[in-house]
Amino acid sequence: MNLIQKRWLLFFQAYPKDALYFMAASFVNATGKAILWPLTTLYVHEVLGRSYGQAGLVLLYQALAGILGEIVGGALYHKLGPKKLIVSSMVLTASLLGSVVFVHDYWVFVIIVSVNGFMNGIAIPSINAYVGFRWKEHRRKLYNAIYVGNNTGLAIGAAVGGAIASISFPLTYTVTSVSTLAFGVFLFFFMKTSPDDSVSATKTAGTLGENQSAYQHIVNFRIYLFLGLGALFYYIAFTLWSNGIAPYLTEQGYPLTMYSLLWTINGIVIFAGQPVTGLIKSTIAKSLVAQIVMSSLCYSLGLGFIMLFHHSYLFLVVGMIVCTIGEMLLLPAIPTFYSERTGRAAPFFMGLSGGFGNVGRMTGPTLYGNLYDHWGIVPVLLAGTCASVVSLVFFLMHAALHKEKKSKVSSSVVTY
Structure with missing residues (x-):
């Protein structure tokens, strides 16, 4: 075998x-x-x-x-x-x-x-x-x-x-x-x-019990607000690919297949790059909150690299690979965090956090479209990089509120 x-x-x-x-x-x-x-x-x-x-x-x-x-x-x-x-x-x-x-x-x-x-x-x-x-x-x-x-x-x-x-x-x-x-x-x-x-x-879910209302969940903002805001700015950065990189490549004379190739690379990295994210998780980002922070750091580095070296298609590929590693660390970590930390209330918080992310998906295209129409690709890349850095700040704030004990990386009890 x-x-x-x-x-x-x-x-x-x-x-x-x-x-x-x-x-x-x-x-x-x-x-x-x-x-x-x-x-x-x-x-x-x-x-x-x-x-x-x-x-x-x-x-x-x-x-x-x-x-x-x-x-x-x-x-x-x-x-x-x-x-x-x-x-x-x-x-x-x-x-x-x-x-x-x-x-x-x-x-x-x-x-x-x-x-x-x-x-x-x-x-x-x-x-x-x-x-x-x-x-x-x-x-x-x-x-x-x-x-x-x-x-x-x-x-x-x-x-x-x-x-x-x-x-x-x-x-x-x-x-x-x-x-x-x-x-x-x-x-x-x-x-x-x-x-x-x-x-x-979820019988052991403790803090967020069955009798708490949606209002009470919303008041407990520490569990979702900074993670949600981080996701919002992450998705603003994410939409840069379709609303900044795509028109830029077309303007530079690249065929549409070269833009599609970036997403092919994205898919390949997600499938074949699991050992890389596994190594990150076992060494420098052992907890969920650390993985979330590392995800935004990777995205900021990837977009910052593209902002400096966007004239080369090869460097766009390098930036896409680094950003994809960030995506791989973030997207599975968010539902895992809510499942482990909010117990029975997890569906509510997942939906609330997803709403933040959709606001980012909605905001990005309009922002980048106007920037690109008036000033070209550099302000678009700068805005995307800044959005990713802002998401990093919010994720750091979230991590400071939800540090995991070394002896216990998984918990079903919400801590405020």
């Missing part, structure tokens, strides 16, 4: 079988969604005959609905139950996407996409919380494994989406609708309803 086979065998042995089934289904769902997400702007322009500015408004409405959806999803998790909440959102999302095939009116499309963004927002914190509750002994590794698998699916789906769109734009919505419905059906049969996973997994 060669080394690769041994590693895969060890991977499958490290998780419960039901968790592996969930990861596989999540991978398929992520692949299906990725077929669609890069094409919305082109669909509005090419099929509905609207301007790129109007296409940008569609994405804005979708992001706003997503913010509301994440907050609502987190708040309703225990009231409706994870199975009812997640499966119904998936089925409705599949129905909405399938209906796009028959829609030829811009404003009807806007409504469908906005409701779809809301339902997706509901599902995100709910699924993350469900993973943390059901497999609490494995959740650190699981969040990372699902993140890697989903990003691999995104890379595959984005590539497949272009091929499908070349045949038919509406077909992309049909394929994504089918994959979303398949995931919803899988979850309907897969998710346990009795006993309630979320309750049994």
Whole structure:
């Protein structure tokens, strides 16, 4: 048995079988969604005959609905139950996407996409919380494994989406609708309803008990505010790639495939770079809060490097690799932190934090678009680097409030 086979065998042995089934289904769902997400702007322009500015408004409405959806999803998790909440959102999302095939009116499309963004927002914190509750002994590794698998699916789906769109734009919505419905059906049969996973997994959650209201959670700002603000500025920095680097490469005469190559590299690093992040976690960033701080430091260094040496495509690749390492440290760490520190209230805080992140996704494109139109790439790169440094400051503030004891890196009790 060669080394690769041994590693895969060890991977499958490290998780419960039901968790592996969930990861596989999540991978398929992520692949299906990725077929669609890069094409919305082109669909509005090419099929509905609207301007790129109007296409940008569609994405804005979708992001706003997503913010509301994440907050609502987190708040309703225990009231409706994870199975009812997640499966119904998936089925409705599949129905909405399938209906796009028959829609030829811009404003009807806007409504469908906005409701779809809301339902997706509901599902995100709910699924993350469900993973943390059901497999609490494995959740650190699981969040990372699902993140890697989903990003691999995104890379595959984005590539497949272009091929499908070349045949038919509406077909992309049909394929994504089918994959979303398949995931919803899988979850309907897969998710346990009795006993309630979320309750049994959090009986020791102590500080944030069942009787605390959303208002009481919001008042406990130390648990979420600085992490949420850090995520907001991280995503402002993140959107630089599509709203700064992309037009810059086009202006410099590079073909679109060279921009796509950056995201291919991103996917390869996420998949193959696990030993690097594993080494960072075992040496200089042993706790979750340290990983979050290190993530923003990597992103700041990567964007700062690009700001100084953006004239060379090779240096853009180097910057992308460094930034991707930061992304790999951050994104699985956030749901893990809330699962371990907030107990039963984890869905609420995941949704709240996700709302902060969506504000960053919404703000970045407008900021960079105006900067690039008036002053070019250097102010864009400077703004992105500064946003990443600001996120580093907020993450440091968060880390100062949530230091983990060396003898215990995992806790289900919230500490204020």
